[in-house]
Amino acid sequence: MQVQYISAFTVVLEVLSRFWPVWIALIIVMGASFLYKKKLALYGQLFDSGVGIAGVFICLFWLFTAIFASTISPFDPLGQIPIMKDTLPGAIEPQSGLVYLFGGDKLARDVFSRMVYGSQIVLIIAPAATGFALMVGITLGLPAGYYGGKIDTVLSFLANLVLAFPVILLFYLLVTPGIMDTPIPYALAGVFFLFPIIFFSVLFWTRYKNRPDRIYILLGLTLIIGGWIYLGLVFDRDPLHIVHIDPNQLNIFVAVVFASSPGVFRIVRGLVMDIKTRDYVAAAQTRGESPWYIMLWEILPNARGPLIVDACLRIGYTTILLGTLGYFGLGLAPESPDWGTAIKDASRLLRSFIHPALPPTFALMSFVLGLNLLADSLREQSMKD
């Protein structure tokens, strides 16, 4: 049976119309941001420059694509329809009458749906791993910068140790199927996932320790929610069976956090060393505030500008790292629709077919570009203040 095709122009129209939930959400959010941009502080200022608007637009586009993935994509990302093998963009699937907008890959899956679903994996792991890396980096970087001395020497040596590891070698050692049989990933996860709990506990304790009405509620909430997620992620023993992560995803997650937290550590340490000489820190010291109060409530809020910029860049970098992992077939399942794996599969067959390679490459590139543009304009706006 011959597969029918629709014209290139129709493909473009069809692709644009498939993204309809994204366009609606984008119009609502961007419109609201424009209207209230005066009241939105730093986020509102982003809308003053073309670069900032472009950055916000691209990031939100992929965010909504990930949220509405099941509505946008016409096919199952893992589903194979044999007749559609290696079809060119615009091929009509005879049974349902729906179109393989970007063609089919060598396993007869819909490239368009895979690209859309791939955004889900990237947009969950990359920001979450960056968040954990920030927690680890901040919690260790604050004392290293503030106290200096022995703590600083030891922590900096450890950070440099990890930074001296070429990322690719680290991944080959840490993200292998064999390592799942050893306790190493779970031990690392156990250590890393402890940091957010420590961070928030200390944060609330230093601020509200003399206000029993607040401290018990806040600390209790931190420990219960943190402990619940911790049980689910590290031991896979969530009593309610809501929090769950696949062992190989946990492994990737841990490796990415491990690779990027020393970078955060270095930035935080440098910022703290700069800020701790300011007058308001001296004032707090004279008031007799505890060191951790000064670090978390005096220094950290004043270091937020560079940290937000770094977080944006780092999410982009983590996306690139995830792509690298996918490209080398490490960690993620071979049929996983994430962009790195898709690029790997397609790049082997570039001589015969190029269409499966292009959607994931442009998706990855545009998302990282959006984050970089966002970071760039954030940096410019925060410099103006």
Add this chain to the structure above:
Amino acid sequence: MLSFVIRRLGTMALTMLCLTMVVFFLINLQPNLKKLAISQTEMHTSAEQLESWLVEHGYRQNFFIRYGQWLGVMPKQPVTDPATGKPAQRFSFCNDPVVPTFAGVLEGDFGCSTKFKATVASKLFPALGATGILMFWVLVVMVPISLLIGILAGMREGSRTDRVLSVASIASTATPEYVSGVIFTVIFASWLGWLNGSAASASQGITFYNFTLPVMTLAIYGIGYIARMTRASMVEVMTQQYIRTARLKGLSFGSVVVKHALRNALIAPFTVIMLQFPWLLTGVVIVEVMFRYQGFGYTLVEAAGNNDIDLLLGCSLVSVFIVLITQLISDVGYAFLNPRIRVQ
């Protein structure tokens, strides 16, 4: 200055010791050893045979003894054949000592590669040479282009040239090697047919036809980053008093940029270029795998994929050494180039 360098070298040695020990530990985890034993013995071997293979080949000795032997601070004991009681060879393709000798990395013996069935040295150093050629061409392309972009953009901050070049360099930092590699291959190899999508033939002889794509792919990711740093440094220099003085003296803009600004603006990019090497190392692995170029990155992937213990250790030693030595050079060079910075 001298004591600074010596102290840095000491830290470097300590870092390398720690890192190689970590790598040694991770490679010798039980699942990895099992995988090695399975790949090295015949099909369908029982668990006991696998275990006895590991014992015979010395993989079951104490961790620290084995690490010491690899490093060359402990003597390597000859392996005895249980049947004859005489010293035997573990692998047919490389020589084990007949009497206890110090034969480790410190003595220049990197061990045996189980994947390529050769000594590690005979595999690793030609690969390094091949990668060196690739790196050379990448630097030749990357450094002048990125400095030029950075200087042109930073010369007049906020101008149209600056905007265009800045967005272009942001775009290039958003394009990792596996993305640009695919795009370039599609454009230049599949559509236009100007260049070869594989660099496998480059080990016989480098031509423009087979070597441009890997070099281009590897350079493009670094160009953006170095250009951004150069731009930032140039912008800072252009706001200095002495630049204004030179302009007010009546010098032309071009001569102010070339004679006064350039020299000071190029100190920071030097450090950035040096620190770019660890990034390039990851890129080298991706590019060599993508374009099938038989260099260091290709060797590393083969070693890691086949759990080739000695070869992977050799690769990690080399890569860690490169990272640390470039950091050292960047620190020393920075102090050397900028007399205002005095090393404590």
